[in-house]
Amino acid sequence: VSVWAIVVAAGSGSRFGGPKQYEALGTHRVLDYALADARAHADGLVLVVAPERAADAEPAADAVVAGGATRSASVRAGLAAVPADAEVVLVHDAARPLAGAELFGVVLAAVREGADAAVPVVPVTDTIRTRPGGGDPGRTLDRATLVAVQTPQGFRAEVLRAVHAGDPEGTDDASLVDDAGGRVVLVDGHAANRKITEALDLEIAAALLVAHGDPR
Ligand code: CTP
Ligand code: MG
Numbered sequence: 001v002s003v004w005a006i007v008v009a010a011g012s013g014s015r016f017g018g019p020k021q022y023e024a025l026g027t028h029r030v031l032d033y034a035l036a037d038a039r040a041h042a043d044g045l046v047l048v049v050a051p052e053r054a055a056d057a058e059p060a061a062d063a064v065v066a067g068g069a070t071r072s073a074s075v076r077a078g079l080a081a082v083p084a085d086a087e088v089v090l091v092h093d094a095a096r097p098l099a100g101a102e103l104f105g106v107v108l109a110a111v112r113e114g115a116d117a118a119v120p121v122v123p124v125t126d127t128i129r130t131r132p133g134g135g136d137p138g139r140t141l142d143r144a145t146l147v148a149v150q151t152p153q154g155f156r157a158e159v160l161r162a163v164h165a166g167d168p169e170g171t172d173d174a175s176l177v178d179d180a181g182g183r184v185v186l187v188d189g190h191a192a193n194r195k196i197t198e199a200l201d202l203e204i205a206a207a208l209l210v211a212h213g214d215p216r
Pocket of ligand 1: 008010016067068069096195197
């Protein structure tokens, strides 16, 4: 089975205050961790970057392509560079440096066992409310029914291509498979696999690296 990975790194990091995937973490850039984890289970690797970085050398990737204005558009740009004969595609956020190669293996196994999409999730630890608005006072959701979604997410390649036809928008790719009625299988994510979104997240990742040792 030919497996390709797409690492999306074309975001501007507006909440962080800059493209966090290029920040230093230990001795590497944040995105280098994502690339190394993805490489462990992929035959080929596409890195999606901002257009102004598309000519930069990225030796860890087999192809570097320019991303789009949204995450979904960036995934599509990456997918266009995945060979037609790829059977499984793994999609990963460059901003998740601590996923670990093993999680890619778990996700890949779930797709090999028949999932259209495999998604790592972790329990939600905060109680989650909806915002008040439009006359709705808001309400508290039942936490036991909720999970937080991570990447890497794995897909049968034909499914991922099909759900991206028509240029849909989603904050991840598994939600597009849900919308299309595909079979989404959940696997256990890792608490340490946090997305670097705000400055505090990078500080936490750095502390985790010190505490657990740099896997690179
Ligand atoms: N991403 C991308 N192309 C975009 C937007 C996001 O490749 N147009 C990537 C980011 O680089 C990141 C991942 O998608 O690796 C998750 O997105 P997010 O954490 O939202 O990053 P940003 O969009 O860069 O941050 P923000 O939403 O705060 O602007
Ligand atoms: Mg974003």
